[in-house]
Amino acid sequence: ASTATELALLDGMQDAGSYHIMYDPGNQGCKSISCNSTMATFVGAHREEVLSRFANCEVPIPATELDWLSYVMYDALHVTQPELTTF
Numbered sequence: 001a002s003t004a005t006e007l008a009l010l011d012g013m014q015d016a017g018s019y020h021i022m023y024d025p026g027n028q029g030c031k032s033i034s035c036n037s038t039m040a041t042f043v044g045a046h047r048e049e050v051l052s053r054f055a056n057c058e059v060p061i062p063a064t065e066l067d068w069l070s071y072v073m074y075d076a077l078h079v080t081q082p083e084l085t086t087f
Contacts, residue, residue: 010036017042019054025080
């Protein structure tokens, strides 16, 4: 499925929060960020505020410190992949 189709599917989910970050391996930077409204509800904010906080590296992530460390390490080990899906 295309990225646009996946994002539309995730955006319509009411049962689970999701966020999608695409990295550009060429410049080692973020290419795009999106999240669904359920994820925004998890962190206690509107969707636009969550996206703004992502852009400013200020978003609260609903996870334990150990969970967050494992997410970061997993992403770091797969940095050469342009798209990475985790659950």
